[in-house]
Amino acid sequence: MSRAETRTKLDLEKVIFIGRTFEEYMDMFLLAEEDLKGKKVLDCPSGACSFTAVGQSRGINITASDIAYDHSVENLEAKGQEDIQHAIAHMEKARSNYVWDYFEGINQLKEHRKKALFDWTQDMKKNSERYIPVNLPSLSFNDNEFDILLSAHFLFTYADRLDLQFHIDTLKELLRVTKEEVRIFPLVDLKGNRYEYLERIIQYLKDNGYSVNEVRVPYEFQKGANSMLKVSKSH
Template sequence: MSDRFEVDREFLFLGRTFEEYLDLFELTVDDVTDGPILDCPGGPSSFTALASALGTETTAVDPMYDRSLDELEAECSESIERNMAQVREKRDLFEFDYYGGVEGRGRFLRAAAERFLSDYERNPDRYVSASLPSLPFADDAFALTLSANLLFLYDDRLDEAFHVDAARELARVTGGELRVFPLASLALERSGLVDPVADALREDGHGVEFVPVDYDLRPTAEEMLVVDCEGNG
């Protein structure tokens, strides 16, 4: 059995729940009551729906947001099925204490997708169709930007130039703090692109830290990149 988690499509359309976001980004509810906040890429995460319900101005960005509700529902179902088939097959690569077992992971994925789809239908203005490394927002538009499960994870298909440009773009639209998780690739090891991205952000004058997180689905993915973007421009 391969020790690599295989994704046989360009990307999977998977999301996390609001509660997972708090844990994987080391946030509290109080941390997300002041906005505006950007979730990029948002995928079928329920974070924007729940943060908005708290009264926080929150925007999610994903190239898939130009699709119809029915198309996104089908994409969510297929992506969850593909992901869970591999999780079951390669369960020894993961820790499932957080989810209470393998099938608990699937329940979280489905819960996130259901809340996302409901909010996408009712509040489409919160969901912007756009792609890194070019975002349709002004400099310093967001107080907090969260970026999960794109950068570094897909380092086998997104090269160093993309990673640097994408990280710089996320920092550009952020007037406060940018948090990126995970720093591990599909090969379940720290991506070799982490240091070049961190170096580029430091060259731009940003403070960069690597912060441990209390989230342990993958034993090699237990830290996030935190970028101090204050003072942009």
């Protein structure tokens, strides 16, 4: 095994490569397709989500971005399959941490995750230009390049390893590349606790001229993860 292959394997071990479906995104972010038609949308970070693949097929202009996209689609597909198995095994042991309304059970959840990964893989192979490697809190896009930015299961979720300054720096960057609004889901960490510095984040955003609303959404799988933060630019 070459040094490059060894590095890729080690780096990938640090990445959880699981995705949600287009339908999940629409519910997590309280969106209808009409809200996105004619808009330029960024999904960041997007992982193995099928939002870009399915959205593009429905005439929505979406770009996906993730630190994992530096790796080959073959390595990511294999990693995704492995991570689905690990995640399902964990959820079977901790079923009480989840609300089983959106998904009827473990098997349906597994099918959704596999479908998201399959759609992502097929689109990545055909349209790799839509999938941009990024390393937050820095983005390579221009100011106001996108109308709407969606960010799921990253900020607030990993509160145990991403400090407050990282959150602020990342939010500034997400807002820099966005013309209209940024939506973030969920507002709880991996333990299901509300992000401890959320009120400080909200106040910081308001102090810098943004309109901030906490919005209940029709999606709850992890207990307590049923609202998003909608940050709008007033100019």
